[in-house]
Amino acid sequence: MAEAPFGLLAELTHRCPLQCGYCSNPVELVRRDAELDTESWRRVFDQARALGALQIHLSGGEPLLRPDLPELVTHANSLGCYVNLVTSGVGLSRDRLRELASRGVDHVQLSLQDATRIGNDRIAGIKAFDRKVEAAAHIREEGLPLTVNTVLHRQNLDNIAGIIAMAEEMGAERLELANTQYYGWALRNRAVLLPTREQLAHADPIAAAAQERLRGRMEIVYVIADYHEAHPKPCMYGWGARQLTVAPNGDVLPCPAATVISSLKIENVRDSSLHDIWHNSPSFNAFRGFEWMKDPCRSCPRKEIDFGGCRCQAFQLTGDAANTDPVCSLSPSRSTVDLILETEMAPSEVPAMAMRKMS
Amino acid sequence: MTTAVALDAVPHIRRGVKCTYDQIRGAHVVLFPEGVLVLNETAASVVALCDGVRSVGDIALALGDVYAGVQPEDIAELVARLVERRVVDVDG
Ligand code: SF4
Numbered sequence: 001m002a003e004a005p006f007g008l009l010a011e012l013t014h015r016c017p018l019q020c021g022y023c024s025n026p027v028e029l030v031r032r033d034a035e036l037d038t039e040s041w042r043r044v045f046d047q048a049r050a051l052g053a054l055q056i057h058l059s060g061g062e063p064l065l066r067p068d069l070p071e072l073v074t075h076a077n078s079l080g081c082y083v084n085l086v087t088s089g090v091g092l093s094r095d096r097l098r099e100l101a102s103r104g105v106d107h108v109q110l111s112l113q114d115a116t117r118i119g120n121d122r123i124a125g126i127k128a129f130d131r132k133v134e135a136a137a138h139i140r141e142e143g144l145p146l147t148v149n150t151v152l153h154r155q156n157l158d159n160i161a162g163i164i165a166m167a168e169e170m171g172a173e174r175l176e177l178a179n180t181q182y183y184g185w186a187l188r189n190r191a192v193l194l195p196t197r198e199q200l201a202h203a204d205p206i207a208a209a210a211q212e213r214l215r216g217r218m219e220i221v222y223v224i225a226d227y228h229e230a231h232p233k234p235c236m237y238g239w240g241a242r243q244l245t246v247a248p249n250g251d252v253l254p255c256p257a258a259t260v261i262s263s264l265k266i267e268n269v270r271d272s273s274l275h276d277i278w279h280n281s282p283s284f285n286a287f288r289g290f291e292w293m294k295d296p297c298r299s300c301p302r303k304e305i306d307f308g309g310c311r312c313q314a315f316q317l318t319g320d321a322a323n324t325d326p327v328c329s330l331s332p333s334r335s336t337v338d339l340i341l342e343t344e345m346a347p348s349e350v351p352a353m354a355m356r357k358m359s
Numbered sequence: 360m361t362t363a364v365a366l367d368a369v370p371h372i373r374r375g376v377k378c379t380y381d382q383i384r385g386a387h388v389v390l391f392p393e394g395v396l397v398l399n400e401t402a403a404s405v406v407a408l409c410d411g412v413r414s415v416g417d418i419a420l421a422l423g424d425v426y427a428g429v430q431p432e433d434i435a436e437l438v439a440r441l442v443e444r445r446v447v448d449v450d451g
């Protein structure tokens with residue numbers, strides 16, 4: 001039997017006041033009338049805890065758009081879970097935060113699109129910068145630990161030093177600087193988002209120096225731009241190993257981006273229990289362990305480190321999710337990625353960003 | 360890279376870190392933003408004594424009554440690992 005999961009990523013809604021073009025949510029967003037109701041989410045939390053989950057990440061979209069968020073926080077907390085609120089900060093007034101904190105939010109993850117008002121709001125598609133700064137102040141006043149999350153790409157990578165300074169100013173204990181991963185909206189916008197080699201060569205040492213300088217004060221997690229690397233990023237701690245995701249409509253995903261693998265039959269909490277899905281479903285078992293691997297991964301010593309890279313990326317770029325992640329230099333499809341880099345890193349005509357919207 | 364922790368250093372649980380017992384796994388666990396740590400018995404006893412008052416030396420002394428052969432250096436090393444995982448902070 002597979003080991004129990006540690007975390008549940010609960011995507012309460014896909015609705016969001018922001019329209020970031022780097023979003024990894026699927027292009028077909030779940031509409032409001034298809035969202036799970038309060039009772040169903042409570043049941044999902046119960047089942048996740050019974051299965052072994054100890055962390056519940058309340059995410060989206062923007063979870064603050066769910067009127068039942070306070071109730072759901074209370075419920076997650078009553079189960080003894082660590083409650084993490086993942087938010088854009090838009091709509092997080094002082095009173096709202098106070099109430100959520102008193103009901104048991106343990107930690108807040110706040111997104112920041114860029115270090116300047118203009119840059120931030122251009123990426124977000126709405127005026128969000130000032131509200132984020134205010135939200136950070138409320139979080140600090142309330143004494144909650146804060147992680148700032150910034151997704152990096154061609155439009156903001158040059159401002160990495162400013163983003164780090166901003167997170168310090170906001171009083172963050174952690175900063176996640178994650179280069180864009182190309183699923184969903186981000187894939188559609190890849191030619192606007194892919195950074196150049198010069199940008200990365202400038203940014204990487206700044207991140208490394210800040211990690212050193214801020215050690216013990218603010219932890220910086222830096223996620224590499226994998227298209228530009230010789231080895232893929234590791235897939236979590238392995239597929240179906242540590243965490244599960246429940247989408248707004250109750251779809252249960254082995255990885256947040258798993259809907260891109262259209263050959264994968266996705267289960268839903270309306271039809272089966274999380275226990276059953278975690279342990280017995282074809283989707284969670286598809287890439288567990290190492291048996292499913294083909295060469296070159298199968299005979300490669302790095303498989304214990306990177307699990308053959310990203311299944312979603314393998315599917316998107318090679319058509320078979322069981323293939324080696326094509327960003328790997330050992331993949332027979334690496335040339336696909338090189339061609340993308342060549343044509344999309346600095347396209348002669350940059351397309352307009354497709355802003356994230358419900359269709 | 361683990362930084363050494365002195366015997367007179369006073370460890371405390373970091374803000375935002377929750378210590379609890381998990382009935383499902385039958386183990387003490389530490390919950391924090393970046394993950395979950397499942398503790399063995401010794402680690403759980405040490406974490407329970409990281410109260411911002413006792414020093415590493417005090418903790419070793421207290422645990423010496425419970426576990427035979429507990430060395431202060433072992434406790435210092437365990438605390439250092441908890442600092443590394445950002446579960447515990449030390450003053451002094
Ligand atoms: S061949 Fe597979 S396991 Fe080896 S480095 Fe590449 S992706 Fe990782």
Ligand code: SF4
Pocket residue numbers: 233234235236255256257258309310311312313
């Ligand atoms: S399959 Fe890809 S997107 Fe999904 S968790 Fe693994 S690395 Fe991330």
